[in-house]
Amino acid sequence: MQLYLDTANINEIREAASWGVLSGVTTNPTLIAKEKGVDFRQVITEIAELVNGPISAETVSLDADGMVKEGVEYAAWHPNVIVKVPSTTEGLKAVYELAKKDIRCNVTLCFNAAQALMAARAGAFIISPFIGRVDDTGVDGMSLIREISAVYRQDPEISTKILAASIRHPRHIIDSAIAGADIATCPFKVLQQSMRHPLTDRGIEQFLADWRGRA
Ligand code: G3P
Numbered sequence: 520m521q522l523y524l525d526t527a528n529i530n531e532i533r534e535a536a537s538w539g540v541l542s543g544v545t546t547n548p549t550l551i552a553k554e555k556g557v558d559f560r561q562v563i564t565e566i567a568e569l570v571n572g573p574i575s576a577e578t579v580s581l582d583a584d585g586m587v588k589e590g591v592e593y594a595a596w597h598p599n600v601i602v603k604v605p606s607t608t609e610g611l612k613a614v615y616e617l618a619k620k621d622i623r624c625n626v627t628l629c630f631n632a633a634q635a636l637m638a639a640r641a642g643a644f645i646i647s648p649f650i651g652r653v654d655d656t657g658v659d660g661m662s663l664i665r666e667i668s669a670v671y672r673q674d675p676e677i678s679t680k681i682l683a684a685s686i687r688h689p690r691h692i693i694d695s696a697i698a699g700a701d702i703a704t705c706p707f708k709v710l711q712q713s714m715r716h717p718l719t720d721r722g723i724e725q726f727l728a729d730w731r732g733r734a
Contacts, residue, residue, distance in 0.1 A: 520696040523572070523704040525684065527551045527562055531707035532569050538710075543572035545647070545684065545704040547603065547627070548579060560596055567597035573645070575625045577603035583612035594622040601625045601644060606634040611641040618642030625682065632666040639671060639679035645702070650695065651685035660685070661694045668699025689713040 521542035524535050527550045535541050544566050551559055559576070567574045574597070578589040590602035590613060602617055603625045604610040614624045623644035629635050630653060635646045648667060653660035664683055671677045682702040683695035689712050695703045705713075 520692075520700055521572075521702045522692075522710070523682070523702055524570075524710065525550070525686070525704040525706050527554045527557070527566070528707070529554075529562070529565055529569070532566055535707060535710055536569050540710070541570050541572065543574060543599075543702070543704075544570050545575040545603075545625070545682070547575075547577050563593070563600060564596050567599045570599075572599060573601045573623070573625075574599050575601045575603045575627075575645075577627065578613070581607075581609060583609045583616065586610065586613035587616045590617045590622055590624070591620065594620075603627045603647075606630070606638060611637055614638065614641040614643050627684070629667075630663070632663065632670050635667040635679075635681075636670050639674075639677045643679045645680045645682045647682045647684040647704075649685035650683050650691055651687040653685075654687070661691075661698050664695055664698035664700050672699070 522540050523543040523545050524532055524541055525545045527546045532544060563576045576593045578586040580586045580589055586604050593600050593602055601623045604613045606626055606629045610626060617624050625645035625647055626638035626643040627647040629646050629648045638646050648663045650660035653663055667681050680701040682704055683700040684704050686703055686705045686709055692703045
């Protein structure tokens with residue numbers, strides 16, 4: 520399973536990229552807005568220069584024509600830009616039209632397997648089920664990944680990648696991989712947490728103490 524970073528923060532992206540683990544980056548309007556005063560095009564282009572993989576940039580129109588217009592514009596910024604559209608019927612129309620122009624789409628805000636099947640049929644490159652937000656409703660978010668994975672595996676014509684989004688902790692990453700996700704997009708903090716273990720720290724301390732005290 521590949522790891523993407525879910526952020527528009529250049530410092531976080533630069534740091535995680537230096538660990539050698541990043542295969543792509545996802546952004547959304549909330550994440551872009553968090554980076555006060557940045558120019559959307561400039562930040563997406565900068566990310567695309569740091570990470571050699573799909574970089575998702577989200578449309579903000581509610582109608583298909585508007586999404587297609589935005590998508591065509593974003594895709595011209597860099598060959599690795601993936602156009603994010605919502606899981607709506609207008610989003611499906613946009614995916615269908617953009618796919619005809621060889622522009623890849625990430626269908627976001629997916630909350631059930633039927634949306635995922637429709638997105639794949641329309642030609643989505645990526646589907647983004649939101650695990651954490653499903654968990655927040657008291658329903659097991661991971662079952663959504665399992666269902667989509669089963670639905671996609673059953674249909675040899677589907678090549679849409681399953682991207683586990685709204686990841687809240689390291690266990691989500693591992694469970695997403697086991698459930699059949701192709702990609703997990705993670706906040707920087709969760710990638711950092713994934714590498715922390717008290718026994719690793721204690722082991723390092725012990726090794727260094729023994730090293731310093733050797734005869
Ligand atoms: O980028 C989409 C998704 O990962 C957002 O996650 O934490 O806002 O539910 P969250």
